[in-house]
Amino acid sequence: MKKSTHLVLYAILFTCISILLIKQFVPNKVDSRSTVTKNTFEKKEIAKESPLRLNIAYVNSDTVSKYYNYAKKLQKSLSTKRDEAEGQIKNKYSSYEVLVREFEKASPIMGDREKMEKAQKIRMLEQEIMKVEQQLSQQLSSEELRLTEKYILKTNEFMQEIGKNLGFDYVMSYRVGGAMLYANSEFDITLEIIELLNQKYDTLK
Template sequence: MIQEYQKSNFKNRSKKALVLIALSISIVACNKPAEAVKEVKTAYVDTSELMKEYTEAKDLESKYKSKSEEKGKQLEAEINRFKQEAANFQAQAQANGQAWAQQKGAELQKREQQLGYAQQALSQELQAESGKEMDSLVSGVKKFIKAYGKEKGYAYIYGTGDAASILYAEDKFDITKEIIKALNDKYKAPAKTEEKAAVKK
């Protein structure tokens, strides 16, 4: 009988002990200092500003501006010749008669159409070329930001600008300048390596 009493008493005490241990664990967990809770590190990048200030994007824009001017020179010369002929057409039509005016007018109309098609074709060609390079550049920037985020311990890096995905954020979370500097440093780095190699030769 005494043994049974001791067993039940032991069981009750061990149950109480377990309850006390559980309570003390939950109290300790609730009283954890704020510093112990890991802060989620977030930031955002103004993509419009990034593309304006990123040297490679500026170089790409400059490259296609030059290409457009270069390829457009010949076409521009033809357009100017056409404008001159069209301007002289009125005076010549009176001197050469109606039959000549009709024939010449049809020729000028056809040439105007051809020049329009040529302008359109040139514009589409340059857009397709620059579009491919710009897609590649944007893809590279995304990969860079992803790697940068991992290295710096960010949980999230959002994008604002033309394709805004944030409606409000405090300025302290803006890392646009950091990203621009890091991207520009990375873009300049191969050029410096090439310069060193040239000096060694």
């Protein structure tokens, strides 16, 4: 009987201890989960309230070059200078060809001294043409560099003001075959930028 009673008491005591242990540890586990959930929720709320959002747009640089008045003026100016340089070279070559034809035509009846003088004149004209061609090429390259640099600096000045006024963090340049492989058309502001650039350029006239 005593042994049986002891067993019952041990069972009751074990049950009580188990209940106490459950009460002790289970709430802590729930609280821990609650704390994690709360922290996660707070982090999400912070992310919602202060997201790192960048306002980005892009323009098609080929289209800008085609319709931007400053770019068109630059292209026209450079084309005119190239045509002028080519014209000078062509005139020199025309004079050279005339001299060569005259020499070939009159060569059979020329004396040795006259032949040498005419041949020397032709060689000098050849050297002059080469020299003029080289000089014009260098001048044209320098002028292209100067005008292009001026264009880039002024256009960059315009874009800094335009981009800021429109509220963009970045305005990127896109062209087929360029570094940007894909661009969402929703962020294409090419036409708007062309209009604003032309307005800025018109103020310089």
